[in-house]
Amino acid sequence: MSNADQPPQAMMMLSMVSPGETVEVIRIGEGRRLRKRLADLGLTAGLQVRVVQNCFAGPLILAVKQDCRLAIGRGMAHKIQVCPYKTHSDKG
Amino acid sequence: MIDTGQITIALAGNPNVGKSTIFNALTGSHQHVGNWPGKTVERKDGIAHIGDRVITVVDLPGTYSLNAYSSEEVIARDFIIHEHPQLVVAVADEANLERNLYLAIQILELEVPxxxxxxxxxxxxxxxxxxxxxxLAERLGIPVIETVGGQSTGIQRLQETLLQFTDHTRPTTPVRIDYGPDLNSALDTLQTEIEKHESLSRVYPPRWLAIKLLENDEDLSARLIESGHQSLLEHARQxxxxxxxxxxxxxxxxxxxRRYSFISQILGGVLKRPTQTLETRSDQADRFVTHPIWGVPIFLVMVWLIFQFTANVSAPFLDWINGVISGPLTRWALALLGVVGLQDSWVEGLVVDGVIAGVGGVLVFVPVLFFLYLAVALLEDTGYMARSAFVMDRVMRMIGLHGKSFLPLMVGFGCTVPAIYATRTLEDENDRKLTAFLTPFMSCGARLPVYVVFGTAFFGAKSGNLIFAMYLIGIAVALLTGLALKRTVYRHKSPQPFMLELPPYRVPNMVNVLRQVKGRIKDFLRNATTIILASTIVIWFxxxxxxxxxxxxxxxxxxxxSIFGSLSQGIAPVFQPAGFGSWESAGSLITGFVAKEAVVGTMNLIYVNETASAADGESGTRFTEDMREIISTFGEASVLTVQETAxxxxxxxxxxxxxxxxEGDWLNQSEDTVNTSSLETALTVAFAHTAGSDTRGKLAAVAFNIFVLLYVPCMTTVAAMRHEFGARWMALQIAYTLALSWIAAVIVYQGGLLLGLA
Known part of the structure; x- marks a missing residue:
């Protein structure tokens, strides 16, 4: 994926991020319960996450804090707003 | 649970942090596996001997938090609040320290060492x-110890620290989380108010309760309303x-x-990790294992392997146990009774046909359960279990379950009992109940002989069709039941949001795995022996x-x-609409309630009246011969187990x-062919007689098989259901399966007649 020079406010849904890209979590959904359960697993706003796997359907795999791998359902990924994290994260 | 003067400590931590390796390292083989009272969450207790101290170690369920969103979280925090362990060991995965500290500081807030x-x-x-x-230890104000549980690294330091704590020398005071000025002052206000309610502050740490109130904790809110503290809740809400x-x-x-930012403050200058994001070996493996296309066949292969192990590899030892019990053990019992002068008395019948047969019926499940638990423990320990849920998620969502439910259902083809226990891998209580509810419709191994006998008797060479149809009908019923429950009972159940940690793949720790297997089997035996024994004794009488x-x-x-006979005669008319309303078939269905294996056995007894008695009344001690037989058949079973694995x-x-x-047949054992031909002839005659004609008899036979497929699986399953989900759920299951099987059998028979099939 080529990294377009987007302004930092260009938000998108986590479910749209391609595998290998690193993004910053801006906002998580509406439900407090959902937010809290994700926080329990270590996923909070302000965090950088790398999308490890994201296929046309089914759940996504995220890398949080380098060593933790989280699988989250697609429905939930729709509710997580992210923006591209300005870095050279992609490896060839 | 806690005696005064006895020291109890608790182990808490996230799932997948190797908590059980620490538990094993502390307690060795002094372990007890059971359930938490009223819950289906596994409880493990152990005894640790450290120095001259005897310490009870309670392994709390693995949780990410203490929010009370799952029964595990409620159990963990209730244990800490109400059972007052002297100390909590918070086990963390060093590689994921931030998230693990999130739980650890919540435990600290419960004001426990x-x-x-x-x-x-x-x-x-x-x-x-x-x-x-x-x-880190200085900043948190608590001891911090690095360990590698599987290699006992750091365990001695942990034991020493434990001793210091139990000697009541608290070395330091733990840190208090700074929630920022706005929240802190709010917490102070609430805390003061809570401290005024003596009934609350006696039970809950006031500061912690204040935090939970601001967190809008549902479980605690409900409890506070119950105890009449609405005003406090209202104040907290304002x-x-x-x-x-x-x-x-x-x-x-x-x-x-604020908790997370507090954690990052604590870890500033403490934690160093490479900034470069690395693709781990686990990530590489996951490219295939969790691949949207390849993931499914890989998963099916895993399930197939488990099915093979529980159904076939366990069979030789199942036969061996069966042989030992019905052969030597029975003979010994007879000889012993002869010595006491109870030969040929009713006590002999009770001991041999009641007690020994009953206990035997439980013991034969042990090899099956051993292989199941072994497979499940291995899958969990390697980290594959989480992936299987990931892969099957999409499919299972259709019936309102998620991926992990698939595994117990597959195990159900081998035996329903381990399948019900396999639901323990599901976290959500409703998911577990629903999955367990569906497992009996997966045709288990014990129902197969019934299909085989009827298939050969009524369909000859085409018997395979009947057998296959039974399996398919079972699956269809399970799916339909799942859909129906999703639309009705679980209509309001929001779909469980799918979120799951994928732990890195690991080489399993065999000591750990085997200990877990042993504990679970002991737990099973303790629970199943009682109900099976009781029921067989009742039937015998x-x-x-x-x-x-x-x-x-x-x-x-x-x-x-006998009473049994007249009971069967009383029940028989119920099956009239399904075409098999004779007391013989009713009677065999009653014994099938104890164990499906008994259906064919009873039919043999009633229809053919050819009792194959194991003990041929041979008197005198054949002890050495028996021992030789036991040992040699054990050897054979071992060889056959390896053969079946290959x-x-x-x-x-x-x-x-x-x-x-x-396929290998190393001992040159052709399938032991039970001579059922006389039974088959008798069956065709009897069914035709009851139903009125040959073709009607055939239709009645199919209806009978449908009934066998769908009705209450067996006593052991019922016991397992009760053990796991309580008497109400068990009763519901019995009622549903009985009603469903009867309706289905009647529909098949009457429908067949209407369609002019007979």
């Missing part, structure tokens, strides 16, 4: 994670709204955020007691004149059309 254990330190170091232990207005975020989210004074004498009565390969390859690999 805590030791922080950073486990799996070797893996963390390999990944370039470095932690300044002393500084404060909470005030803050939310000021800050623009709800207090729940604020508290979470029912068969031995004549239905009336003129019908015969105790223990010398014809089967149809046979998985050809059996798997043979699934591919066109491939036909021969």
């Amino acid at each position: 805590v030791i922080l254990v950073l486990n799996m330190a070797d893996m963390a170091h390999k990944r370039g994670v470095e932690i300044a232990l002393d500084r 404060i909470s709204e005030q803050i939310a207005d000021q800050v623009g975020d709800d207090t729940e989210t604020l508290i979470t955020d 029912m068969l031995a007691l004549p239905a009336g004074k003129d019908k015969g004498r105790f223990n010398e009565v014809q089967a149809n004149n 046979n998985i390969v050809p059996r798997t390859a043979n699934l591919i059309p066109g491939v036909h690999l021969p």
